[in-house]
Amino acid sequence: MAANYKKFFAGSRNIPKGISLGYPVPGPQEASADQIAGQAFFATPNDWSSIQASAYDFIVIGTGPTGVAFIEQTLKHNPNARILVLERGGFWLPTHYQMLPLAFQAATGSPPTTYPWTRTARMATTELEFFQAGYIPVLGGRSTYWSAWCPAPTPDLMRDWPQELIDVTLQPGFWDRARAFLHVTPMDRVHDGVYGSLQHQIDVNLRENFKRYVPSAESAFPAPIAVGNTPWKGVKFYKYSTVGTLLDLQQSQKALAAQGNGQPLTIVDHCVVDRLVHDGHGTVTALETSRGPLAVSSAKVVLAMGTIPPATLLMNSFKEALPNIGKRYTGHFMSHITARVKRSAFKDLSALEIGATYLDGKAPNGLQYHVQTSAFASANPEADESTIAHEAPDAAAVASMAQLKGSEDYVVFVCATLGEVSEKNPDNWIRLNGGTDPATNITLQLQPGVEDHHLWDVLDEATYQAIDVMAGRAGCSDPGVEYWVDDESGNGGRWQQERPDRKKIRLNIIVHEASPLWMGRDPATSVVGLDYRPHGVHNVYVTGGALFPTSGSWNPTLTMCGLAQDLADRLRG
Structure with a gap:
């Protein structure tokens, strides 16, 4: 009890040697969110050289729902799995912004949303x-802002999906396990x-x-x-947001490692992966990152970066070997x-x-x-x-x-x-x-x-x-329904009995993007195989909506997480 009390008030373990608890000088007088979260959860810049020299079983790129679903399921199978997580952003929110004070509604929009592409003039x-x-390039990604609707598509809604992939979703417990991960509850x-x-x-x-x-x-x-x-x-x-789940896993693995019953979960923030370096025969040997090169060694690389970023990464890395990337965009x-x-x-x-x-x-x-x-x-x-x-x-x-x-x-x-x-x-x-x-x-x-x-x-x-x-x-004959129509200024509106003009109700946004890395048996007509690996690539695996052969209309996150858990099952050995 006394030790915990002292630890609570002692503050950072990273205070420079010779400056302790205000003696002989006051010590540092500032603390940023990155410093606070970094001390508790993330590898420090000084740790990068040891990370470069270490061997991992899995290198997971991204901390959104599919990445965390894969990590959690892998550690359930084997708490001794050596996992390195690379996140392009830093710590921003501890949970979904709806669960924070009302003022945080002002923190939506751009930033934090970014657009890592160019649109055509057309x-x-x-x-x-x-x-x-x-995209939201921070720890947890869009799970800190998402709508969280999680329907499970039936086989007839998975139009033109390979039967082998549909069969995966029909396995006992597939949907229940994904719902449990995301805390899905019918209203x-x-x-x-x-x-x-x-x-x-x-x-x-x-x-x-x-x-x-x-x-x-x-x-x-x-x-x-x-x-x-x-x-x-x-x-x-x-x-629900993945931030709490990921950081809880990081802390629990830290405790298991201290007891000799597991391996630490290493998370590196502010680390952008620019290119997968390969040997020309389908094996990735290193990652080019904003922190410097990272040898892959025997690790399996798991792309959990959303839908468009993994397509961008693979196009920059395997342009000639994977010519179908991006030919579907739904x-x-x-x-x-x-x-x-x-x-x-x-x-x-x-x-x-x-x-x-x-x-x-x-x-x-x-x-x-x-x-x-x-x-x-x-x-x-x-x-x-x-x-x-x-x-x-x-x-x-x-x-x-x-x-x-x-x-x-x-x-x-x-x-x-x-x-x-x-x-x-x-x-x-x-x-x-x-x-x-x-x-x-x-x-x-x-x-x-x-x-x-x-x-x-x-x-x-x-x-x-x-x-x-x-x-x-x-x-x-008279349903008694009135419809809202926005003013031209967008700052107000009015109720009316007539249905609004279609221009008033149709939005100009595309959401739930999918399919640039769609799965299939034949390399000539798809990008990723039924084992989640891009065709001809040996040690890279893909998660997320990029895999969907067709998008359907259903919200995709539950399906994406279920498939990420299935990937963890397949790689458990």
Whole structure:
């Protein structure tokens, strides 16, 4: 007890020799976030030479969901696995920003979001002036800001995926293990005083009526979101981020190593990997990094960098050997519709209630969409602002204060509807552009094609139909629904009975990018083999949405993490 107390107040173990606890001089008088986190969790600059001289079983590049899923599963198999983690950024947030004070909402946008590519003029200037959602180059990556919706696709939704890959997802426990890692909880099981009666009534309305009134829909259920199962007793809604999991693993491995029962988990921050150096025969021998070269030796290199960065790295490293990289570039386009109905459409609502549902379907051409809906009923929006910000299902699709004020006697539905971009459009691609920075020397182009636009019409109509169903007003001559339309300034808006013009609801962002390193049996028609290795490359493995042969419409993170865990199983030997 006394030792712990003294350690707590003693501060840094890295105080220069001869300066201790204020004697004989005051000592350093500043501390940055990098210094504090670095002392506790990360290798120091002085450690790099010893890291270069060490041998590892795995070198994992990236600390987002797939990287941490792989690391956790590997250490479950073997706590003596020697793992080196390279993260391009530093420490920023300890958890998902929704779980922090309300003021942290001001810390979204750019920065921290970065865009490590160049868009073509065609992508940037035609139609809706599309742009690709960016990356967050910090510990935990986008898991510190993500929406956290985690549906599990059924085999029929994994269109044109190799059967061997679909069979992986059908293995007993595949989805349960991925859900456990991400703390996925259906919103009808939260029961925290905010999710309750409204959630139940929306669920019933959808379950009993969606097949009749949303003809393109195929299923509907309470939204599965990565929010639950924290170690804290009584905490039922806590948006998940990989930061805590990774740092807990680092500390537990440190303790095991001290007991002789495991190996330390070494994390190097502020380390950009620019190129994979290979012998010309498919074996990577070294990494070129911003901290200097790093020999690979017998380690297996795991790319857990998102979707576009690993494609960039492989293009810069294996341009001739992997000619198919970037020939597929898919993702999701979006519509955003906000509506409201009178509270009287529901029974016995509390002063504040939130609900969240998920509905998916297909267009006649077979392309997929889904509607993710957040519902808000607040009798006192200003008093409820902090609670709504912390417990909103999707921080990027939450009712604004302008929409909630004046809607005290209403339930407000915020619907984000996502449709898949077809993989069969040759005008969508990612290519090297000759730039000098290997982390950003690519150009990308993506625009919805004819088939995608057909799907977009279907998903918009399905969203309007789903709102009527959730409100219990489907089939009524006057459903009593009003729609929000933003002012041209974007600082306000108004409610109206007419549906908004499609230009008002269709967004110009591409999210959940996928497919530049799609998996397949044949090297002539794919990039990565069914063992997660790029064709012809012996000691590099890929995780994430880059592997998806087609994107579907479903949120990809649960599937990505399940496949990363499967990779850890395969490499456990």
